[in-house]
Amino acid sequence: MRILIVDDSEAYRFFLRDMLERFAPQPGARAIYEAEDGESALAVLARELEGAGPCIRCGVDLVIMDLIMPGMGGIETLARIKADPALRDIPVIMITVSDDEENLERAFAAGALDYVKKQARMAEMAARVEAALRLKRETDERKARERELRAEKEFTAAILEHSGDGIAVAAPSGEFVFCSPGMERIFGYPAGAFATLDDFARVVFPETTLAQDVRDNFPGGVLAGHVWHTIYPCLDKNRLPRFCQIHFSSMPGGNLVLNIQDVTFLEKQKRELLKKQSRHQQDLDAAAEIQQSLLPRRVSANRTFRFAWEFRPCETIGGDIFNVFPLGADHVGLYMLDVSGHGVASSLVALSVYNFMHYQRSTLIDRFAGGIAVAPPKDVLTRLDWEFPFIKFSRFFTIAYMVLNVRTGLLTYANAGHPSPVLLTPDGRLHTLDERGTIIGLEGFAPFEETTRTLAPGEKVLLYSDGLVDFQNEEGEFFGERRFFDIVQSAADQPVTGTVAAVGRQLDRFGGEVRPRDDISLLGLEYLGPDA
Amino acid sequence: MIVVLGGEIVMDMIQEYKVRTERLLSADGCREVVADLSGVTFMDSSGIGFLIGLRRRAESSGRRFRLQNPSPQIKKLLDMLRLSDFFAMGQNREDGSDRSA
Incomplete structure (x- = not known):
């Protein structure tokens, strides 16, 4: 992990570096940076952030900073760190010479995690550093998990957004608990236009037995894993006739998933073919009659x-x-x-x-x-x-x-x-x-x-x-x-x-x-x- | 060139057979075309028509044509239609000189 020491005293920086390296879990586990004032500290933080990308640990993991420094002081530097969204997760431990209550109060108000006294015992200091680093690790991991979840959710939403199929989920009560954007693409009605499966069936599938079929297939509750599918004629928002294949499947929680596919083109083609075939058969029958005559x-x-x-x-x-x-x-x-x-x-x-x-x-x-x-x-x-x-x-x-x-x-x-x-x-x-x-x-x-x-x-x-x-x-x-x-x-x-x-x-x-x-x-x- | 036919040669298959044999015939400069019927299990009148057309196609390009190895049922059909001579089966079938694949 990366630790930045900010102190105007070179001797104290040396002392701290030595201590941090000595108490490292293994040799080389800690990268130590040093800065002699607030300005150069912010410069190091910015430099370490560059090229880090959205990884679990990016940039510096802990800042140990003197409260009183020439130039930009500790409080001011701390305020800058906490004001920067890219840096604000970095825990900061302030170093004080004595119990300067007033300055400490300001430091905690500005977002300091902890403080140590300059003359603190080494074991105490090491423990505080370790605690700060553990906190940073946990924060990083939590943030990474959140990022993953968000990405997963966005991915699922994108699938539903871009899939040509419409997906609707109805609760056992018949109320819709979810409608994908594909539904709007197929039928032209905005998402949320229908509160229940019955409403949806009545308006979009007026001449079908869709609602009854659902009741018939799920008498007295939903059997998990029960699936069936049917092609229904339907009317879109412009009242144009279409055909939908609906694949019904039940979820373990009792919800019913309707996977709706627009099969208008295929169905029309099929009907056209059947019509042609029947015309063809009529021709054949007429020809056979002539043959017999x-x-x-x-x-x-x-x-x-x-x-x-x-x-x-x-x-x-x-x-x-x-x-x-x-x-x-x-x-x-x-x-x-x-x-x-x-x-x-x-x-x-x-x-x-x-x-x-x-x-x-x-x-x-x-x-x-x-x-x-x-x-x-x-x-x-x-x-x-x-x-x-x-x-x-x-x-x-x-x-x-x-x-x-x-x-x-x-x-x-x-x-x-x-x-x-x-x-x-x-x-x-x-x-x-x-x-x-x-x-x-x-x-x-x-x-x-x-x-x-x-x-x-x-x-x-x-x-x-x-x-x-x-x-x-x-x-x-x-x-x-x-x-x-x-x-x-x-x-x-x-x-x-x-x-x-x-x-x-x-x-x-x-x-x-x-x-x-x-x-x-x-x-x-x-x-x-x-x-x- | 030996064209090996198989399965059922019936009306529904004829168009595909025609296309395939036409491709073979136009690509090959051989002197004789032999249709091997050993794999043919059934043939309807359209199938017979296909063979007549194949013979015509071969002879119009100066090639001889004959059939070989018909199953007993196919042979019976060809005999009933008195087509054994037309397809030059008699003298070629059992003299052992067939180069059948």
Whole structure:
């Protein structure tokens, strides 16, 4: 510690220095300065203060000063020290020659801590010095603690001041005991605008259950550590709608902390997105309706054939489409196609193919001078292959196309990558028509072939898309080919309407409420025999 | 160059796959592009479309294209669509000359 001796007598200064060093707790623990009058004493004090900074001990720790000195005397110097905020904590011990009561009184009035007589015994003097130094140490430490506390408090206040969140604390009675400046930033109301949580809830959150939620979550007092959070719509001071996420947490003392975050931007974005999504879904549903309106009548029959179908659109609209149509007087045509992918783009391609497959178009009918002829199925597939190259839409499709001569029962079919059609006899025998070429869109990569079969009256052909056998229920189980075949075989003796409806019933039972990931299509045609 | 594909090649993944393979193809001057399907567990029709597009992209820049190591399920799918020849799988799959990674 640093001690300044102020005395005009060099001999006495020497004596004191010797004494202080001798009684030091360890050698070198004390730095001793000397001054011969008041002016130079103040100069030393000022010099020692420089560069000291706000540390625990700064500058000189103790002044031992003669009361009577030439020039600026002890009392005057002491008054200057005590008048300076940077120096006033330094304890000062005055030295007197004798009991000069009047001067001593003045010295104590000016702020002296203690006094010693010039001829005092060494032990007494050392004890007084030690006591003064201890006092200085304690003062320094207390001041340092106070500084730390103040800094900590300022830091916390700065966090609350600059945090974007609002923090409010409500007592168990519902009264606010604290509101951070962030509250004002979010809502525009000055701090202290609301006395209670109920007031706050009523004005800022008028259309919410905030106040009730707090009561519900804290029935009969607060559970420490209980936390929950909710997003509430609210109105700021300008009555503009905002959204806040409030994180509630309870403190051990029973107070409730509300950590309020302005989530207006995020919430609006989310709502906008949901609105878009719902609009998007409406579009998809409308498109799916159009897709279904293109399908042929549900069941139809004339004297030579009848047909029926089942269709389950996938949730995002798919690329399945099928049709049955007369081709001249003696033929009926039917096809089923499945465009790769799903969604609006795939369904547009399906619609485009649907138009191209119109029964009066040159896709399906060859006209020549003598009249018209039904185009062979393999030629139809070849035409599609060149009309819908993969590069055009970055999509391919599979299609099975069949032409039935209703006079003879001759069935001619060609298949481009589609699941094999099924031939079903009334006694329950089942054949798959496996002859098949590659998909549509490879621009003549491989020529398409066609095959013929002659249907007997009562025999049926079934076209289906892979969505049927790939349909998965909630348990992840596939509908599967085996199940499909079993159903149609056990309903083989019924009219095709019954056979197809049996599959529809089993689909509903199997899938429940599950919307398929891909369109499910099944089309059945039954040959009734030549028109008698 | 061997492009090793993995996981599910389904509609939602296609755009990302397209970007990645396009980057590979434009950076590489090789003569042949091989798509290795050994890690592919599932493929939908969009996935098939992606492979067709990849073959087109390779051949338009004068490179050969083929597939290798499809799992039995993927092979069945390609067979059903009669695409095994299109993707030149037949002569390359089991001759042991694959440089698969």
